[in-house]
Amino acid sequence: MDAGDDVFGGGRQCQRRRRCPPRRGGLTRLLVPFPSSGFINPMFHFARLLHSAGFLVTFINIEQNHALMLSRGRQDGGKRDGDGDGIRYEAIPDGLSPSERGAQDYGFGLLHAVRAHCPGHLRELIARINTGRGGAGDSPSPPVTCVVASELMSFALDVAAELGVAAYMLWGTSACGLSCGLAVRELRRRGYGRRAHAMLFPFPCSGHINPTLKLAELLHSRRVHVTFVNTEHNHERLLRRRGGDGDGALRGREGFRFEAVPDGLRDEERAAPDSTVRLYLSLRRSCGAPLVEVARRVASDGDGGVPPVTCVVLSGLVSFALDVAEELGVPAFVLWGTSACGFACTLRLRQLRQRGYTPLKDESYLTNGYLDTPIDWIAGVPTVRLGDVSSFVRTLDPTSFALRVEEDEANSCARAQGLILNTFDDLESDVLDALRDEFPRVYTVGPLAADRANGQAAGLSLWDEDTACMTWLDAQPAGSVLYVSFGSLTVMSPDVLAELAWGLAETRRPFLWVIRPGLVAGGGDHHVVTNALPDGFVAETKARCFIAEWCAQEEVLRHRAVGGFLTHSGWNSTTESICAGVPMICWPGFADQYINSRYVRDEWGIGLRLDEELRREQVAAHVEELMGGGGGGDRGKEMRRNAARWKALAEAATAKGGSSYRGLDELVEQLRLGQ
Template identity: 45%
Template sequence: MANDKPHAVCFPLPTQGHINAMLHFANALHFMDFHITFVNTEFNHRRSLRKADPACLAGLPNFRFATIPDGVSFPDDDIDRSQDFIALYLSIKRHCVAPLRDLIATLNDPCSGGPRVSCMISDAFTTFTLAVTAELSVPNIFFCSVSPVGYLGSFYIKELIQRNIIPLRSEEDLTNSFLDTVIDWIPGMPNIRLKDLPSFIRTTNPHDIMLNDCWEETHASRDASAIIFNTFHDLDAPVIEALSSVLTPPVYDIGPVSLLSQYIPDHNLLRVNLWKEDSNCIEWLDEQKQGSVLYVNFGSITVLTSSQFIEFASGLANSRCKFLWVTRPDLIEGVTALLPAEIATEIKERSFVTNWCPQREVLSHPAVGGFLTHCGWNSAMESISAGVPMICWPFISDQQPNCRYLCSEWGIGMEIGEEVKREEVERLIKELMEGQKGKEMKRKALEWKVKAVKAASLGGDSWIKLERVIKEAMLK
């Protein structure tokens, strides 16, 4: 009977990458016979209704969507622009506790028609949910959509402050060699540089909200029932071991979650998009030669200056490479993202430019041979899962450590300098798509793909650990 099922309430941080990863994990739990309530915030729910098939948001048997207020308000004609990430994050911390409490009370009402809530799966940076689950005496399992190395770096921010390494002494430290300082005492991250730690350390303000909030959130995890990271053992074993040694709750590496969903047999999978996907790009890819297309996407919150946009566009044009470029309407700060006429004419016959696309399908398409990315963890894991090497231009949060590991530890990335220059963009594209280093990166990327598929296939290490966390934490 449906009312005998365990019931998990899933609450992601409301950005596209975090929603995607949590939804993949929720699909896996649904396959494991859980009743799922997936919680969207009102602003994103409104956006999704405008972009998606309403039937998708209606859910499936024993998988339903719910909505709570988030304190974010935009007029309908401005709803498609990306939220200021920090403003959004602070808003949900202020506004979501009471609505979440009320939602769970409603779900637990016998008249709701579903089983009582058994556990909560919370984004690892929504630790305010602990107050709600403590009142209900149900387990709260943190699902971390940022990388293990990003989370570990955030955990040590307080010690970096105590050692007088951060905050920065002056703005000059951003451009001199100070950010190249080697931090050799963080376990699991040997010889990491200061510049490779999460971006929030790049401040001169000791009271910076995100600087302090990052370490506070990671240390608040001590009250979670468990922490799940979207990764797999072969990729991140040293970092997972280090996290297990410093975090109080048990740590599980379960992923790539996008592959977990893919290997669920005969299962309807749900998706939520904040932009309307353009499936025509797949038809365009079908017409291209194998490995000939560079996919370009800077994610859902990266914002470029007009100058950066032109440098990327010029580098792409000058490379003579075929490419598929996702240019959100709000990709450029303050203006609509439109290519200059002369560049648009130059690239017309060898490019496909769109506002949004089905990324997992794009990355797994045989025509795609490389990915120019912001290094968001969800994008990185999907690229690893597809065996696609990357050109990396990190923007915010864990994207800096992700870039370091993609390039230096795993051998499947090349980094573009912070100051974007068209000549460098052109050179790296040619090296990735045509050069010897690119061939070696593709070889390594395919090796990582094999390991990712092995972990995420039914009966693989990630499914074994999913069964463990269900038994040891969710149903405890």
């Protein structure tokens, strides 16, 4: 039974018939309640009120209830019963078999049976009464001129209309209950009556996987069914890292499952210097059909409790998944992994190329001041240096593959039904206003680093996290430690590594340094990388340095001992630092990291920036200025105050009623609508 249909059916009939006033005297009012106590009792009280007002009343039971009434002393078919209430009783069959009455779903079975079998019997009963053949008593009943039905019995209104009899409905709930019932159809139209099923597919590297997974957790917390798709290579890597036993986080849970598709890359290609380019091209060739197959399979697995995929959420660099969504006939949404200003700048790479700003004429343009050329025409973005727009403007190649990929991927977002950004309105208000003029649906849901979903799957890491560093931090004074990490992709030369190491050593401050495998060119193993550290560095810093292969970065940044972050300015790291209220020293080197560091220093006032050519003296000086030592204490204090303010604004944005909380609500509603 569709409650919305019954409400609307009853509502229309009641409105159509209520202009026909009942007449007293020798005319019968026929009352038809749904055959359960919660409906019979109020209808019986109403019957007695009608009778006390001088109306003739015939009360309709199903035969089962009628027999039960007789067994308890009530007389059938006469003008009066044993209590002298003056109500005539009639009975019609409900169509249920004896075995169906004992079924576990008896209530629904009764409802379906009544709606299927009772209309004809009610029609016959009214016709019999109206032709003077009477009812079950000794004398005929006067004609029926009015039918009163309870909810769930709206078929009686249709029978009355067919026979030209006035009809009314006695609704058994409160007025607010009826009002809510009347809203059911509109709620269904808006998608509230079904559970959305989002299939999420990120580009298979940590910087894309982590924010996409955090968004998945938030969607799941809002009752969106989630299928999170990794590549088979990363899925197996995660299983090996977690002991090979199919860790519960990868098994998923009710409403949240993990799937995997092949990336098409050969093992020898994964170790190639251009492995990321190879992976990008291989995904475009290999993943489309498997993603379609996953989407179709997950809804057919199990016992039917999994709804069909209703939308696809993809990260940047996997725009081919837009075609997957089109093939499935569902909307697609893009979670772009950079800041809003980073996205706006990437969108304008094509115009920069067309206007002749890039590619560069020759290598001298990298150092002759050309990269300082002001760019003042990107909507919502303050005047910035050309070199800060993106690392890709530095190319000398007119056919630069990376530049064209960034152009195409950013502009492909126009094909999606919505753009999702890991930021919040107060942080980037001007550029968000400009983007909303260009894209009809922009959802700000960040910072995704905020502790909002408390999900079991959050924090999947492709590297083993060193938990001993947390014990080391526990022993350090509050705000004393500089945390140093350059993300999952940065590669530096041994000479740069040495310059950075000695700069950290000169600070005489404690620091936690993440040196992951692959950080140094040619060093795919952690021990190879640490062996590349300059002679004497470990002995010099042993008492105040902890070197980890990888760590739980959000946990580290929130630790009371951490007072500063030396970072590559990737957007995930930047937002995690903002959420922790930790000021930054920025050393950008790739993609949007330049514009992020520009905003960190100049727009938000929460950090410093190192020159592109790393020098140990500047490293040491910036650490001292940030951490409050030397003559730069006032500026360090100002940056810490600003960091605390942005942390509070981030918390307000993600709290109930905040801009990102509302943005997530709007996104979920759109996912439910399937538009």
